[in-house]
Amino acid sequence: DVKVTQSSRYLVKRTGEKVFLECVQDMDHENMFWYRQDPGLGLRLIYFSYDVKMKEKGDIPEGYSVSREKKERFSLILESASTNQTSMYLCASGQPGGSGGENIQYFGAGTRLSVL
């Protein structure tokens, strides 16, 4: 079974803190994604990565950065946390089309972040 592990289920941080959310996948997937999920807004893509050291902006990248130094690990960084970044953060991994299991993204359990 595919496993996507997010390092924390719950986090509470202060405004202005630098926050790291870690995600690890064990299926050698090339693609990894970070989303945030808010009531009524669904899943919104923050950043994604197709390969090690590669990153692409999603729909809402402002206030976030990412790091992918190893294939299995994709980190989301909040440079200076703000209260409007309080949300559920979901990491996903998957293979690109044409490589089997086309386009399926496998999700972690999520990190519920509260910024006070």
Place this chain on the structure above:
Amino acid sequence: GQQLNQSPQSMFIQEGEDVSMNCTSSSIFNTWLWYKQDPGEGPVLLIALYKAGELTSNGRLTAQFGITRKDSFLNISASIPSDVGIYFCAGQRRGSQGNLIFGKGTKLSVKP
């Protein structure tokens, strides 16, 4: 970014009833996926569809890839309390390198 139109937003049904939800888009997709999210958890894949007209079942769940390639539906037969959760559709357009577009979800509540 673009989002799919998923309806209904929420459903309150009696145990044993059948459920139907759908997603539509103005764009053509070459993949449709249906996920379920339990409270406090991440989405879990239920069904994947890759061909126009394809009808696929997974237990009491049945999903279809619309022949226009712009829509999909999910049916749940004889609902049970553990069907409670949020159901998401997701679609992928040709050439988008694995990025998915998600619906906003259908929240299902089941009364015993």
